Amino acid sequence: MLTINDTKVVHNFNSGPSILPKEVFQQASEAILNFNNTGLSILEIGHRTTLFQEVLDEAVSTLKELMHLDNDLEVLFLHGGASTQFFQVPMNLLNENETAAYLDCGTWGTKAIKEAKLFGNVNMVASSKDKNYSYIPKNYIIPSDSKYFHYTTNNTIEGTQMHSIPETNVPLIADMSSDILSHEMDFNRFSLIYAGAQKNIGAAGVNIVIVKKDILGKVNRKLPTMMDYRVHIENGSMVNTPPVFAVYVCMLTLRWLKQRGGVAEIEKINDIKAKLLYDTIDSLPVFKATVAKEDRSKMNVVFVMENPELEKQFLAECKENGIVAIKGHRSVGGFRASLYNALPLESVQVLTELMKEFANSHG
């Protein structure tokens, strides 16, 4: 049997699609040849079989358990990615004459605002665009007559993260694509949560939507069947053929997280990983974090060097040491190390040791 052990060691800091637990890779690989000893591949089983229904049911129930969700929150596995939610949310919730409040704290929030404007009015309550989204705006006011308040919990590209849930009386909606399940929070305070799976939940090709039924059914427009959250709830995420394999990988990843002790336990390791990397950056004059200290993301650590020539050299040394996908997003430059749940502490140790050696020889 081919195992991942015979391959070279790679430390994958990719921002998404990103590293998943090696047990998940192993199980997913086997299920493609023989799923649950049926003699069938997971890729050829019918989605209306009990075989798949059990996979979907376990994915839903494990997610509910890991997030401690109340019964009034429905969990959906949908096609399309978070970018589809940018318009599906206002399409389902915002009438033309109504106003929703949005926080503009990064690339993804800006895109969400653009789509919402197609359906109703947007009140952009605050923005950190003035400083290239390097901080999270504070002390803004969410008008109490807003239809809802939308924000991005973690900014994958800019490396900022909201470390508390905004206080407001209006329905809270969050894009949690890049930090869901990475730390404990009161998910029950939200009316709608969405997240592309390809960071902490599973593989690319499926999207999670968690929604309170009571906010639905209040818009005047007619909704296409595939865009109507109520239809997906009624049909248990099976209106049409779901992305079977992507859901299966989610189930395996969620099962892995549960076996590791859940969100509270992984949060401890995530804290250690992030602290190690930020402490290393702060201790070495050659590196510099780009983000306001209190808003630093524990998932996506963005840092630069003063000297672009040194950046190229450091990237080359990373490559030599099996560290991949650490180049920063073109809008920020420098480096970005994504520390999702499945990234082992060891990978961060390899990176920080290399940073120290590099700083010593180029300090």
Place this chain on the structure above:
Amino acid sequence: MLTINDTKVVHNFNSGPSILPKEVFQQASEAILNFNNTGLSILEIGHRTTLFQEVLDEAVSTLKELMHLDNDLEVLFLHGGASTQFFQVPMNLLNENETAAYLDCGTWGTKAIKEAKLFGNVNMVASSKDKNYSYIPKNYIIPSDSKYFHYTTNNTIEGTQMHSIPETNVPLIADMSSDILSHEMDFNRFSLIYAGAQKNIGAAGVNIVIVKKDILGKVNRKLPTMMDYRVHIENGSMVNTPPVFAVYVCMLTLRWLKQRGGVAEIEKINDIKAKLLYDTIDSLPVFKATVAKEDRSKMNVVFVMENPELEKQFLAECKENGIVAIKGHRSVGGFRASLYNALPLESVQVLTELMKEFANSHG
């Protein structure tokens, strides 16, 4: 290395997700552990890497080659399945005051009509609903001022198939989900073709759209970014994170088909498989095909038995012989054997031999 050979032989007649070539299962399984000898899983590689760009490029170019597509047809790999296309097509093409012509020849066509009515007027030019969609309507008129004409080339549930392309001067649009790449046809006559991948193209979780640019950009409504075909064309199917693994499985399956000699060669085998099964049904009084002879599908063969008690017994014998997923859709009853490209002739031989034995002992 785990191979599919150590597992029991299963003959999978599922209607979709459905059987794929065993070489594809093998390669996909390996790529989950170590993709192209990178030490990375296909599930963890970035979609903006050359690693994935090469996969997508090969999928697009192989599909173009297999379908002999002219240069004015753009190939997209999109999220959402054919059910999303039911509304995305009229959203992109049909103004509120305009009329599109639709043929109602089965479950999927009916659904497409329902969604189109949300965006404009639908002229249902013909329907075979009167006989439970057991035939393809003929001799209908497509008004020459229709915005487009939409039909389903193969009806997965009812087991009918259009064996020629309708003659019309209006743009042709077809849902080819369940027979694309199964037989040669002049795909260049279409302005838009769509197909869920999970039959002849690959695994569930991705959708193919092939579209002529000149029909786009003519509606008045504002389109959400993720719904606008033009945006997907401009971004080469990479507006957001694509379903990476599903696209990879498509690429492998298309590569397999090319290596087998392409559509013309697979059509010969498909013809043999369908003829063998229909001839067997016709020769055995205990079985009965449900569909008008001239409209029989070569992909989904629907048949029943007079005696429901015998049906249960035959199903049980199928199971004993490794024949799975042959139970008919609840709307038709009886049996449905789906004979997609990857189903070996041997599986049809096993089924027809069993049918003959069964007829002999219950005739």
